[in-house]
Amino acid sequence: MRRLLWPAVVLVLLLALNVFFTPSFFSIQVTEGHLYGSLIDILRFGAPLILVSLGMTLVIATGGIDLSVGSVVAISGALACLQISEDASLFTAVAAALGLCLVLGAWNGFLVATVGIQPIIATLVLMVAGRGLAQLITGGQIITVNSPAYKLIGGGYWLTVPFGIFIVVAVLAITAFLTRRLALGMLIESVGGNAEASRLAGIRARGIVIMVYAFAALCAGVAGLMISSNVSSADGNNAGLWIELDAILAVVIGGTSLSGGRFSLGGTVLGALIIQTLTTTIYSIGVPPETTLLFKALVVTAVCLIQSPSFRAKAFRRRGKVPSAGPAAEEKVQVTA
Amino acid sequence: MTTLTVGRASVPTKYLPVLVTGCLFLAMFVAGGIRYEGFASGQVILNVFIDNAFLLVVAVGMTFVILTGGIDLSVGSVVALSTMISASLMAGPGWPPYLVIPLVLVIGSGLGLVMGYIVHAFDIQPFIVTLAGMFLARGLCYTIGTESIPIEDPTFTAFAQARLDLFADMWISPSVIVAVVVVLAAVYVLHYTRLGRAVYATGGSEQSALLMGLPVARTKITVYTISGFCSALGGVLLSFYMLSGYGLHAVGMELDAIAAVVIGGTLLTGGSGFLLGTVLGVLVLGLIQTIISFEGTLSSWWTKIFIGMLLFAFILLQRLFSARSRR
Numbered sequence: 001m002r003r004l005l006w007p008a009v010v011l012v013l014l015l016a017l018n019v020f021f022t023p024s025f026f027s028i029q030v031t032e033g034h035l036y037g038s039l040i041d042i043l044r045f046g047a048p049l050i051l052v053s054l055g056m057t058l059v060i061a062t063g064g065i066d067l068s069v070g071s072v073v074a075i076s077g078a079l080a081c082l083q084i085s086e087d088a089s090l091f092t093a094v095a096a097a098l099g100l101c102l103v104l105g106a107w108n109g110f111l112v113a114t115v116g117i118q119p120i121i122a123t124l125v126l127m128v129a130g131r132g133l134a135q136l137i138t139g140g141q142i143i144t145v146n147s148p149a150y151k152l153i154g155g156g157y158w159l160t161v162p163f164g165i166f167i168v169v170a171v172l173a174i175t176a177f178l179t180r181r182l183a184l185g186m187l188i189e190s191v192g193g194n195a196e197a198s199r200l201a202g203i204r205a206r207g208i209v210i211m212v213y214a215f216a217a218l219c220a221g222v223a224g225l226m227i228s229s230n231v232s233s234a235d236g237n238n239a240g241l242w243i244e245l246d247a248i249l250a251v252v253i254g255g256t257s258l259s260g261g262r263f264s265l266g267g268t269v270l271g272a273l274i275i276q277t278l279t280t281t282i283y284s285i286g287v288p289p290e291t292t293l294l295f296k297a298l299v300v301t302a303v304c305l306i307q308s309p310s311f312r313a314k315a316f317r318r319r320g321k322v323p324s325a326g327p328a329a330e331e332k333v334q335v336t337a
Numbered sequence: 338m339t340t341l342t343v344g345r346a347s348v349p350t351k352y353l354p355v356l357v358t359g360c361l362f363l364a365m366f367v368a369g370g371i372r373y374e375g376f377a378s379g380q381v382i383l384n385v386f387i388d389n390a391f392l393l394v395v396a397v398g399m400t401f402v403i404l405t406g407g408i409d410l411s412v413g414s415v416v417a418l419s420t421m422i423s424a425s426l427m428a429g430p431g432w433p434p435y436l437v438i439p440l441v442l443v444i445g446s447g448l449g450l451v452m453g454y455i456v457h458a459f460d461i462q463p464f465i466v467t468l469a470g471m472f473l474a475r476g477l478c479y480t481i482g483t484e485s486i487p488i489e490d491p492t493f494t495a496f497a498q499a500r501l502d503l504f505a506d507m508w509i510s511p512s513v514i515v516a517v518v519v520v521l522a523a524v525y526v527l528h529y530t531r532l533g534r535a536v537y538a539t540g541g542s543e544q545s546a547l548l549m550g551l552p553v554a555r556t557k558i559t560v561y562t563i564s565g566f567c568s569a570l571g572g573v574l575l576s577f578y579m580l581s582g583y584g585l586h587a588v589g590m591e592l593d594a595i596a597a598v599v600i601g602g603t604l605l606t607g608g609s610g611f612l613l614g615t616v617l618g619v620l621v622l623g624l625i626q627t628i629i630s631f632e633g634t635l636s637s638w639w640t641k642i643f644i645g646m647l648l649f650a651f652i653l654l655q656r657l658f659s660a661r662s663r664r
Contacts, residue, residue, distance in 0.1 A: 065464075117652050118605050120408075125652070128592060129645020135638035236638075245410075245468055258462045290483055294476030300469045304461050311459040 003255040006306055007270040010253075010299075014277045021285040034157045038280060046276030047164035048073070048154075048223035050269055052243055053250040054175055055216030057268040060251050062212050063192040063260025064112055064119035068104070069220035069247060071130025073240025076101050076221035077228030078137040084145045093150070098221045104130070105217025109210030123213075127244070134236035144233040154226035164226050171219065176265055185263075188212060192260030250275055253303050274303070354602025354655055355614040362617055365624050373631045379507050385623035390512035391416065391574040392593055393619045397523045398567025399594040400615045401560040404527075406540045406607025407463040409561065411452065412568040413590035414474035415445050417583070419572020421478045424486040424582025427493065434493045442569045448474065449565020453558035467561075471591070478584030485583040488576060497577040512574045519570065524612050536560060540607025596644060597622055600651050621647070 018025040018038070028037035052069050059066045076097040083093035104126060111122035148156075156163045179185030190198040191205045199205045220240070228234045252258060253274055254267025278299055282292050305311045370377025386393070395412050402409045419441045426432040426440070452470045456463050488494065500508045527533035535556040538546040547553050576582060601618030603610025625643050 111649075115653065115656060117656060121599060121605055121648070121652050124592070124595065124599075125645050125649045127645075128596065128648065129642050132638040132641030132645065135636075136642070140636055140638065245471075248464070249468065252462075252465055258464060290479035291476060292479075293472045294480060297469045297473035297476055300465075300472065301455075304465055304469070305455075305459060308459040308461050311461075314458070 003264055004267050004270060006303070007254055007267055007274060010303055011270055011274050011277060014274065014281055018277075018281055018284055025284070030160060035160050035162070038284065040162065042273065042276050042280050043165050043168075044162040045279075046272055047162075047168045048226045048240075049243065049246055049250065049276060050168050050272040051171060051219045051223040051226070052216075052240075052247040053254075053268045053272045054171060054265065055219030056244075056247040057251050057254070057256055057263050057265060058175075058179070058188060058212045059119070059216045060248070060256055060258060061188050061192045061260055061263035062209055063195070064123075064209070064213070065248065065258070066108065066123045066213060066216045067120060067244050068108060068123040068126035068130055069216060069223075070240040070242060070244040071127050071134060072101055072104055072217050072220040073224035073227060073243055074134035074234075074236050074238075075104070075130055075137065076224030077234040077239050078134045078143065078236050080150070080225055081143040081145045081228055081234035082137055084147050084150055085143055090147065090149045094153075094225060097225060098218060101217045101221030101224075102214050105214035105220075106210055108217065109213030112213065113206040113209035131236070134239070136236075138234055138236040140236070142233050142235045146232065150229050151232055152229070154229035155232070156229075164230075167222060167226070171222070172265065172269065179263075179265070184208075189261055189263065192262070194261075246275055247272075249300055253300070253307075255307065274299075351609065352611075354651070355611050355617065357654055358601055358614055358617040358621060358651070362621050362624065365621065365628065369624070369628050369631065373628075376627075376631055379505070381627060382620075383503075383507055383509050383513070385620055385627060386513045386516070387510045388578075388626075389619050389623040390510070390516040391571040391578060391587075392590065392597065392622070393516045393616065394519050394567050394574060395571035395590060396594045396597045396615050396619050397519055397612065398564035398571075399591075400598050400601075400603060400610065400612055401523070401527075401536060401567075402463070402564045403595070403598050403603055403605060404536050404540045404607055404610055405557055405560050406543070406605075407456065407557070407560065408467065408595070408605070409449075409452075409564045409568075410464065410467040410591050411448070411470035411474055412564060412571070412594055413587045413592075414471045414478070415448060415565060415568035416572040416575055416587040416590055417478050417585070418448075418474040419445055419569045420576040420579065420582040420586050421481050421486070421584060422582070423573060423576050424488050425481050427488055427490045428486050431490075434490055434496075438573055441573060442566060445569020445572070446562050446566040449562040449568070450558065452565070453561030456561065457554050457557045463561075475584065481584075483584060485581050488580045488582065493577075494580060497580055510577070512577050515570070515574060519567065520612060520616055527612060532556065532559060537608055540609070542608070593622060596648055600647060602651070602655065604655070 025038050028035060028040060052073070056066055056069065079100055080093045080097040083096055084090065108123050108126060111117045111125070112119050152158070152163050154164055158166060179188065187198070187203050187208055190201070190203060191208050195205045224240060227239055250271035251268050252271070254264055254269070254271030256263045256267060278296055279292070282295055287295055366377070366382070395416060399409055399412060422444065423437045423441050426437045427434065448470060452466050455461060455466050496511060499511050501511065501514070502508045527536065535546065535551045535553070538549065538551050539553050539556050543553055575586060579586065597618035598610070598615050599605065599618070600621055601610065601614030601616070603614055622644065626640060629640050
């Protein structure tokens with residue numbers, strides 16, 4: 001639980017900042033049977049990021065990284081919209097899109113686990129080629145669709161709550177159950193800790209790695225459906241652009257180390273919410289939109305520094321509170337000096 | 338040293354990836370020459386240099402970082418920031434280029450220095466630190482201005498439009514000379530100085546380098562500074578090329594640079610690779626674009642698909658060779 005402390009503090013601070021500038025920030029009203037309010041908006045617009053980050057968490061837990069999720073988001077939205085615009089049923093469209101995502105994810109996993117390519121390069125292939133593939137599917141155009149049923153996925157409401165929130169909660173619940181109630185989470189962590197050792201211990205490391213990448217792509221695919229459904233169109237060029245970076249940030253802010261072996265689903269959700277709240281905050285407190293990225297860079301740096309053990313050791317040592325903290329860092333300084 | 342024997346000639350395995358990239362470049366050039374009229378001329382290759390001089394400089398910096406086992410995602414944004422700063426300083430207060438360019442280089446190196454320091458001192462992954470640096474530099478661009486700023490300084494435009502005639506109607510731009518000088522300097526540093534040794538050693542195994550008494554901390558900070566400097570210089574070259582400063586210049590250039598380095602045979606884990614490979618990698622990327630423009634009917638997204646497939650082919654090849662040499 002201590003790992004979740006800092007992300008939670010940052011999120012609370014951000015929300016408090018919002019309330020300070022717009023006192024009505026927490027108010028939620030029901031209009032025409034739909035829930036409205038800033039908090040609902042954060043959840044609704046943050047839903048795709050949370051999904052992508054959940055998949056990314058498991059990939060990072062195995063010591064990998066998946067740069068291709070942004071492209072997969074674009075491909076999934078493009079294929080679904082193309083199918084719907086060609087009068088396919090909603091089910092066919094969604095199934096085809098998610099099926100393709102699973103295949104792409106398994107391809108990533110195959111490259112990493114079976115061929116043995118570094119994850120960052122293996123997924124870079126699909127990141128670069130996937131963008132081209134998405135544009136190939138849409139023919140370089142923006143495909144617009146007019147399907148109320150498809151609109152529900154990312155832009156619709158069910159029981160007064162945005163439907164996307166249900167999807168996120170469902171995926172989160174399933175993931176949490178599979179990884180925390182069953183042994184799967186432990187197996188993933190052991191593969192991330194030492195793939196070779198876990199293989200020798202009888203864990204089918206390859207299968208787990210492939211599965212994890214497929215899961216990440218599936219999550220990205222669902223996120224892609226949500227994004228394209230929200231605007232009722234598919235843009236192969238810009239859909240999900242840089243979402244992989246936001247997702248990786250969310251995972252890291254949530255306290256999952258990029259070196260693998262440990263993961264925290266709760267932390268990831270917090271991290272994704274922090275990033276989405278940050279975006280909302282920037283608009284609501286009137287920071288000019290030009291400086292959005294600047295603001296983001298500062299917050300990200302601050303969060304990462306706070307979480308870095310050697311930064312804390314140094315900051316505290318300067319104040320003379322914990323003189324013996326961080327022996328590893330001190331040793332390094334001595335050797336290099 | 339492990340070698341691979343081809344016929345009677347044997348090539349050390351470490352040169353193989355570079356050799357393969359070189360062969361691929363030649364093959365592409367010959368194929369293009371057979372298929373398209375007017376392709377097989379020296380000027381086509383020189384044009385690849387002219388159009389990619391900035392990418393070449395950026396990729397050189399990236400090679401240093403990747404050789405130590407790190408990665409620098411901020412290069413594209415730093416390039417954009419450099420074009421933005423030079424354009425706005427020349428357009429607004431009317432600073433002369435000989436003041437602006439050094440200032441831009443200092444700013445770029447400074448950003449790299451800070452990122453390198455954070456990577457080293459606080460033990461945060463380079464990926465995350467440079468990602469924050471990417472947001473920071475891009476954000477600074479937009480803070481300076483959201484519009485494209487044209488560059489009209491007479492000295493600057495004169496330099497940008499200069500053509501250096503070579504023999505037989507071929508010409509290059511001054512940017513190419515700058516890029517070539519950067520490459521030569523980098524080759525010298527990597528292979529004939531202590532810093533170069535330390536870069537390879539750090540990438541090979543940081544722990545061993547530390548135990549050998551090499552200045553790992555200084556090396557790591559230096560490579561990010563070099564990368565920052567190269568990005569800023571790349572930005573200056575890009576503003577020569579574009580004659581404008583814009584916050585959306587060079588979006589995704591970090592990926593091109595990383596792709597060029599990987600296609601050039603440098604391992605992302607660090608410690609192994611050559612600058613010549615990076616040069617060839619940039620040339621291959623440039624030649625793909627040339628071929629696609631010669632083809633005319635191919636849409637631009639095929640570029641991305643081709644680059645993706647090439648990346649895949651190369652890593653597969655490297656994987657095969659490293660598996661063979663281990664046996």
